Amino acid sequence: MVRGRISRLSVRDVRFPTSLGGHGSDAMHTDPDYSAAYVVLETDAEDGLKGYGITFTLGKGTEVVVCAVNALAPHLLNKDLGDIVGDFRGFYRQLTSDGQLRWDPRKLVSCLDFRYITDVLTEEEAYEILQKGQVGKKEREEQMLAHGYPAYTTSCAWLGYSDATLKQLCSKALEDGWTRFKVKVGADLQDDIRRCRLIRNMIGPEKTLMMDANQRWDVPEAVEWMAKLAEFKPLWIEEPTSPDDILGHATISKALVPLGIGVATGEQCHNRVIFKQLLQAKALQFLQIDSCRLGSVNENLSVLLMAKKFDIPVCPHAGGVGLCELVQHLIIFDFVSVSASLKDRIWLHLLVPSYISTCARMCEYVDHLHEHFKYPVIIKKASYMPPKDAGYSTEMKEESVKKHQYPDGEVWEKLLAAQVN
């Protein structure tokens, strides 16, 4: 049992000047400074229990998120932890209407808000999925502990990287045992063709290549553009158009099936209702949850359960600030208790038999900013090794927070002074 009350909430604007190196650049976000609104909750519990939360941002506007966190603070302050855990769904709805991971199936289902999704998933269906997930759970836990959850890397091919950097990073990744690679596309077709050819040649025909357009295209444009990149055999095209365009993604999905290319999306989808429709409309073949974009673990859980019902693999979005640290918990939980599978899906098999070896469930990995976290992810042989510390791996090193606080931290004080001069 948890005891105590939430006694204090602090939120800080933490920014890392990643734009200086072109890290994280894509067709829509050319100069991101990876940042976070970092929340620490203190309690009056005897053991000094604290809670840590972040939401990932791209620099500018983090102060707006900080302001939003402060606006929600009255819902948390002085709340009894037992009351929160005792009625997690009610607490969640209260937070989301004004504005972690080890329970039995009943308790877990009681955390989820089924409002607006009962037409595809009822509480009873969710419970049944989790009950079935109990079978073979121990073996899957052991498998995770021994081998980890398969990952792919996005670190080699940001849009702002030169071909020389791309080659160098790709060689290094191959040496390190990576077999799945994602490349940013969508700004310039000829540039895309050159970069995709370069990377496909380096990794060879057997390894997996994914492409990511970061919402750059209109619907017909996405289909035309991908027809020109099909020769490089991408497993999926990610965010081909507006993340709000469910019907547009369905149109693109249908058009790309004959080319053996799936559609992946979700990192910018803001709630379970959008994911429900993406599944209903057959608009995606790979579902990309984001641990921060979807407010809370609760909301992510309802999406994992809907994906299971529709038999769509969840391949989480990660990178950013701390997203790898957080989402590893969700995807390992998905494997152990929900999907119970690392296997690839059926649809591409049927259509493109040669893809059998390359399609698989996997979680994104980006190799940066982990050094600022107290419990950073551990990657072995291109897999996420399960975190063994308690909690959601969200706590940052206090030194990192202080140094990168915006605009008064040491790093920003120097950078902003340099801008003025």
Next chain:
Amino acid sequence: MVRGRISRLSVRDVRFPTSLGGHGSDAMHTDPDYSAAYVVLETDAEDGLKGYGITFTLGKGTEVVVCAVNALAPHLLNKDLGDIVGDFRGFYRQLTSDGQLRWDPRKLVSCLDFRYITDVLTEEEAYEILQKGQVGKKEREEQMLAHGYPAYTTSCAWLGYSDATLKQLCSKALEDGWTRFKVKVGADLQDDIRRCRLIRNMIGPEKTLMMDANQRWDVPEAVEWMAKLAEFKPLWIEEPTSPDDILGHATISKALVPLGIGVATGEQCHNRVIFKQLLQAKALQFLQIDSCRLGSVNENLSVLLMAKKFDIPVCPHAGGVGLCELVQHLIIFDFVSVSASLKDRIWLHLLVPSYISTCARMCEYVDHLHEHFKYPVIIKKASYMPPKDAGYSTEMKEESVKKHQYPDGEVWEKLLAAQVN
């Protein structure tokens, strides 16, 4: 030609304690304090040109919107007005990607960002719609000046009103010439039946009744609930479920056609991509733009044009703080230059011939908070009379702003002090 630069931006948190009287209450928002983030832009133009902007909020969290406005300020400060007007689309995309009404068709179309909607509306199609809209324009302007744009009232039947208040307000509205009424529903079925019977009996069978559930239901629940309210012959059910649920609204629309009830939604739809899909999926029969929820006039214009293409009547959401003042410009523009019609749609005619006399295009009206605006709306015979002053009717009375500023204005100082005691 406009000359000058934007020299100053100020934004204030203005709140009206409307919750004290139950005004604005519905099935999801039980105690709203109608509020606004109020922006004043100053310029160095010789004539002292200023710009006024608001966005409507419900009290708490207005400080977050204020913070967001300040985050966007660097995109506006020191900008040359001629440059903005010279490339409105580029300026708009810049604002919406980091984050008014009298031009020729070419110029107007050049304000719109067609990204993500070219699959249903191209720039050329938009231009053609506006060109056709030139025919008969003068006559329609005269019609508006003489008779105004038809309105309906939401002021009689907020959910928090007693039956006695409802009766009294309804009698008064009938005396004032109102023929179209909206009632809030969705919290309790028996209560809804009693209130709907009361209002239908008071207004008689010929006048128009609309219902608004403010997102309270799941999809199957919406269909079941409305079957029970069908006897009161509502023209539409508004916001039956999550505003993000395009496919859900399509399911509800299909199910309610045999009952002669249309679906209306849009006041919480955040961009043109959601509206595009609502139209594609035949998810609504009445499209409700909101002058503040959709960022900018530009975004609203693209929705008006798409609605025209799909032959769906636009019946704007209004009320709130200043929404009537703003949206009257948009809907009168829609009549004069886009839809060119006040007539009802075809679908209900075909199905329910008795509805011919009651279905019509109309704009919501709520009778409160107009006294705080420098150029308040003028309603005559239940119609919006066209505003004749220059601008978007957004400017508030400085005295009202000062008094209602949160938390330091006179009104809030007293109310907050009373809360402490």
